[in-house]
Amino acid sequence: MPENQFKEEEFTTQFNGKTILRIVAQLKPYWKKVILFVVTIAVIAFLDSYFTYLSKRIVDEGIVPKNMDAIIHVIKIYGSLMLAQAVAVFGMIVITGILGEQIHYNLRKVMFENLQNQSLSYFDKTPVGWIMSRFTSDSERIADLITWGLLDVTWAVFNIAVSLLFMLKINWKLALVVIAIVPVIIIVAIQFKKKIILEYRNVRKINSKITGAYNENISGVRIVKALRREEANLRKFGTLTGEMYEASYKAAWLSALFLPAVQLLSAFALGAIVWLGGVEFNLKLMTVGGIQAFFSYVTFMLWPIQDLARVYANMQQSIASAERVFSLTDSVPEINDRPNAISVPSIKGDIIFKNVDFHYEPNNPVLKKFNLKVSQGETIALVGPTGGGKSTIVNLLCRFYEPKGGEITINGKNYLNLTLQSIQSRLGIVLQTPHLFSGTIRENIRYGKLSATDTEVEEAAKVSGAHEFIM
Ligand SMILES: Nc1ncnc2c1ncn2[C@@H]1O[C@H](COP(=O)(O)OP(=O)(O)OP(=O)(O)O)[C@@H](O)[C@H]1O
Ligand SMILES: [Mg+2]
Incomplete structure (x- = not known):
C-alpha cells in the first residue's frame, strides 16, 4: 500500500478515468432506478426552461396584443405543468436519496467483509484511523458523488442544453453569442471553485492541528505547569492561530470574489443581448418577450453553471476517496x-x-x-x-x-x-488484554460458538473460574 494513502487530507490524485468508471460502476445494480432518475431530471430541466418560454408567449401573445384569452390559455398550461414539475421534483429527490443509501450500504458491506477477512499483519500496517475514515467520510463522499453530484451534473447539463435549444428557437444569432460565453463562464467558475476548495481544505488541516494542540495542553496541563511551558506553548499556539487566520481570510476572500466574477461575465452576455436584441427588435426579427426570455435564460443559467463547477471541483477529492476505498476492498488477505x-x-x-x-x-x-x-x-x-x-x-x-x-x-x-x-x-486463546464486545456477558462468552446452549455457556464460565464473579 503506498505510503501517501495514510495522509488523510493530502490528495495528489489527478483525474483518473479508471477510477471514475469504477465509481460509476457502483450504479450498475440499480440501473432501472438510474434510468428513472435521469428521466425525471430531464423532465425537470425541460420544464424549467419551458416555463421561461411560456412567459415569453404570455408577453408576445397576450400582454403586447392585449389578448386576455391567450393569457388565460397559457396560464392554464403553466399551471398544469407546475403540477407535473412538483411531482417530478419529489420523485427525483426520493430516488436520489434511496440510490445514495443503497450505494453507501453496499460499499460499507463490501468494505466490512473485506476487512474481516484481512490477516492480522494488515492491521499492523494500517492505522485504525485510516480504516475508520474509509468507512465514514470516504464511502460517504463516493455515495454523494454518484447521487447528488450526478443529480447536479445531469440537471445542469440538461438545463443548459434545453435552455440553449429554446434560445436557438427564439433567435439563433443571439443564441450563438450565449453559446460562446457559457464555456468561458464555466471554466472561470471551475477555477474559482477549485481554489476555494483548496483553501478550505487548508483551513481544516490547520484546524485539526489546533484541536490537537488544545487537547494536548488541556490533558497535559499538569506537566505544562510543572515545567513552566505556558509561555512557549502560547507562542506555538499563536503561530497556529495566525496560520488559521491567514488561511480563513484567503478562503473568505476567494468565496466573496466568486459570485461577482461569474456575474460580471454573465453581464457581458446580457449586455450583448441588449445590444444585439435591440438591433434585431428594430428589424422586427425579435419580440419583446423574446428578449426578456433571453434575459431569464442567461440569468438562470448561472445556477447550473455553479453546480457544474462545484461538482467538478469536488470530484478530485471524491476520486481520491474512491481510490482509498478501492485500495481497501482490493487488498487481498496475506x-x-x-x-x-x-x-x-x-x-x-x-x-x-x-x-x-x-x-x-x-x-x-x-x-x-x-x-x-x-x-x-x-x-x-x-x-x-x-x-x-x-x-x-x-x-x-x-x-x-x-x-x-x-x-x-x-x-x-x-x-x-x-x-x-x-x-x-x-x-x-485467552488474550493478555481481555476485550469485551458490547452486549451481555453471556453473549460475550458465546462469541466464539454462537450455537452454545445456556448450560454450555455457564459450564465454560465455571471452567474458567469466572462464574463466581459474574454471579
Ligand atoms: N505487530 C507487530 N509488529 C511489529 N513488531 C512486533 C509486533 N508484535 C510484536 N512485535 C515485536 O516482536 C518482538 C516480540 O514481541 P512479542 O510480543 O512476541 O514479545 P512477548 O515475549 O510476547 O513480550 P511481552 O512479555 O511483553 O508480552 C518485539 O520486539 C516486538 O516489538
Ligand atoms: Mg506477549
Whole structure:
C-alpha cells in the first residue's frame, strides 16, 4: 500500500478515468432506478426552461396584443405543468436519496467483509484511523458523488442544453453569442471553485492541528505547569492561530470574489443581448418577450453553471476517496487457505516448530531458526523477557501469521496444508488484554460458538473460574 494513502487530507490524485468508471460502476445494480432518475431530471430541466418560454408567449401573445384569452390559455398550461414539475421534483429527490443509501450500504458491506477477512499483519500496517475514515467520510463522499453530484451534473447539463435549444428557437444569432460565453463562464467558475476548495481544505488541516494542540495542553496541563511551558506553548499556539487566520481570510476572500466574477461575465452576455436584441427588435426579427426570455435564460443559467463547477471541483477529492476505498476492498488477505488445503475433523498430536524464522518487519527478526516441540497432552509455559517473542510464538501457532522460514507441524503435517478454519476453530486463546464486545456477558462468552446452549455457556464460565464473579 503506498505510503501517501495514510495522509488523510493530502490528495495528489489527478483525474483518473479508471477510477471514475469504477465509481460509476457502483450504479450498475440499480440501473432501472438510474434510468428513472435521469428521466425525471430531464423532465425537470425541460420544464424549467419551458416555463421561461411560456412567459415569453404570455408577453408576445397576450400582454403586447392585449389578448386576455391567450393569457388565460397559457396560464392554464403553466399551471398544469407546475403540477407535473412538483411531482417530478419529489420523485427525483426520493430516488436520489434511496440510490445514495443503497450505494453507501453496499460499499460499507463490501468494505466490512473485506476487512474481516484481512490477516492480522494488515492491521499492523494500517492505522485504525485510516480504516475508520474509509468507512465514514470516504464511502460517504463516493455515495454523494454518484447521487447528488450526478443529480447536479445531469440537471445542469440538461438545463443548459434545453435552455440553449429554446434560445436557438427564439433567435439563433443571439443564441450563438450565449453559446460562446457559457464555456468561458464555466471554466472561470471551475477555477474559482477549485481554489476555494483548496483553501478550505487548508483551513481544516490547520484546524485539526489546533484541536490537537488544545487537547494536548488541556490533558497535559499538569506537566505544562510543572515545567513552566505556558509561555512557549502560547507562542506555538499563536503561530497556529495566525496560520488559521491567514488561511480563513484567503478562503473568505476567494468565496466573496466568486459570485461577482461569474456575474460580471454573465453581464457581458446580457449586455450583448441588449445590444444585439435591440438591433434585431428594430428589424422586427425579435419580440419583446423574446428578449426578456433571453434575459431569464442567461440569468438562470448561472445556477447550473455553479453546480457544474462545484461538482467538478469536488470530484478530485471524491476520486481520491474512491481510490482509498478501492485500495481497501482490493487488498487481498496475506494469509489464506492454500489451494489444496484440507479440512480435518479434529486436531491431535505433537506440535513442532522446525527452524522457524519470523519477522514482523524485514529488518527486525523476532525468531531465528527457532525449534520447539510440544508433545500431545503436555502443558508448557513460555517464560522470557518482554519483547522476547512469546506472543509471537502463539500468534504463529494460531496462524495469525505464518513462518517466513522453517515449518510448523501438527501431528507431523505442515499446518499450511490445513484450512485456517480447521486450525483456528480448535484453538482456545485467552488474550493478555481481555476485550469485551458490547452486549451481555453471556453473549460475550458465546462469541466464539454462537450455537452454545445456556448450560454450555455457564459450564465454560465455571471452567474458567469466572462464574463466581459474574454471579
Ligand atoms: N505487530 C507487530 N509488529 C511489529 N513488531 C512486533 C509486533 N508484535 C510484536 N512485535 C515485536 O516482536 C518482538 C516480540 O514481541 P512479542 O510480543 O512476541 O514479545 P512477548 O515475549 O510476547 O513480550 P511481552 O512479555 O511483553 O508480552 C518485539 O520486539 C516486538 O516489538
Ligand atoms: Mg506477549
